[in-house]
Amino acid sequence: MKKAKKPEAGTVNSILIRRPIQRLFILFLAPTVAAFCIGFVYPFLKGAYLSFCQFTTTSDAQFIGIGNYIKALKDATFTHAFWYTAMFAVVSLVIINVLAFAVAYVLTMNIKGANLFRTVFFMPNLIGGIVLGYIWSMIFDGILSRYGTSILLDSRFGFWGLIILMCWQQIGYMMIIYIAGLQAVPEDMLEAARIDGANRWQTLWKVTIPNVMPSITICMFLTVTNSFKLFDQNLALTGGAPFTFETAADGTMVSVKQTEMLALNIYNTFYGQSANARGTAQAKAVIFFLLVAAISIFQLRATRSKEVQQ
Numbered sequence: 001m002k003k004a005k006k007p008e009a010g011t012v013n014s015i016l017i018r019r020p021i022q023r024l025f026i027l028f029l030a031p032t033v034a035a036f037c038i039g040f041v042y043p044f045l046k047g048a049y050l051s052f053c054q055f056t057t058t059s060d061a062q063f064i065g066i067g068n069y070i071k072a073l074k075d076a077t078f079t080h081a082f083w084y085t086a087m088f089a090v091v092s093l094v095i096i097n098v099l100a101f102a103v104a105y106v107l108t109m110n111i112k113g114a115n116l117f118r119t120v121f122f123m124p125n126l127i128g129g130i131v132l133g134y135i136w137s138m139i140f141d142g143i144l145s146r147y148g149t150s151i152l153l154d155s156r157f158g159f160w161g162l163i164i165l166m167c168w169q170q171i172g173y174m175m176i177i178y179i180a181g182l183q184a185v186p187e188d189m190l191e192a193a194r195i196d197g198a199n200r201w202q203t204l205w206k207v208t209i210p211n212v213m214p215s216i217t218i219c220m221f222l223t224v225t226n227s228f229k230l231f232d233q234n235l236a237l238t239g240g241a242p243f244t245f246e247t248a249a250d251g252t253m254v255s256v257k258q259t260e261m262l263a264l265n266i267y268n269t270f271y272g273q274s275a276n277a278r279g280t281a282q283a284k285a286v287i288f289f290l291l292v293a294a295i296s297i298f299q300l301r302a303t304r305s306k307e308v309q310q
Contacts, residue, residue: 054068069283076256080258100174121172129169130235132236158258165237181214240258240265243255269281
């Protein structure tokens with residue numbers, strides 16, 4: 001009879017280490033699960049419930065049904081903020097990803113000082129949005145004051161000011177993701193393309209970009225969600241100014257902030273109007289969540305279908 005082989009020392013040690021962890025995995029997961037439930041699940045469910053209530057504080061909430069949602073959808077300021085945010089998201093999506101990919105592509109061509117350039121481009125992402133908003137507001141006002149205007153007086157300047165700020169902050173972050181994707185492109189595929197006589201442009205479109213689609217998917221997802229969730233930069237740079245007056249559906253005059261985005265509109269509704277509007281603001285927040293989730297899922301499916309399986 002053959003003697004049974006003794007397990008190696010490394011195998012024994014790994015088994016002895018894994019068994020207690022497998023038995024007590026609940027003990028290891030419990031703090032994370034508890035923190036997730038307390039910090040996310042409960043506030044989310046509480047907020048969804050409050051969207052059907054009229055309240056000034058969470059302790060005096062009174063259920064009123066879908067009235068808050070009706071008010072939110074009829075609010076001209078909310079409708080304007082949605083279309084303004086959607087336009088901002090589309091423009092920033094294109095500009096940020098094109099420029100970030102271009103910078104990443106150049107920095108992966110073994111140029112001198114590539115690591116220094118990567119650090120410099122990434123640094124703006126480390127600055128807080130409020131600080132960036134106030135810094136760029138001074139820069140824009142210093143330039144526009146020569147022409148007798150301000151970023152707060154013209155909605156076109158406000159829009160492009162937000163685009164410039166967003167691009168300056170986000171391009172470096174997206175560049176890092178694109179660099180990781182470009183460095184993961186199989187070298188044998190690039191070599192095969194060169195042997196077949198493909199030039200740099202053909203190699204970029206036929207080989208590089210299809211293999212970088214996972215990075216493109218991630219960057220587009222982050223850009224879309226960040227654009228819709230933009231709040232602090234909007235608050236610090238323009239605060240929603242300038243203001244115009246429009247006629248609402250019920251015939252009343254409503255002050256509409258021309259550069260106000262969705263997150264800032266929800267904030268202003270909750271804190272800037274009467275206490276009875278807090279339920280409406282909560283309904284806007286739920287609609288905002290559903291819109292961002294739906295748009296993000298659609299974008300992920302659209303871009304993942306173009307990814308190349310390696």
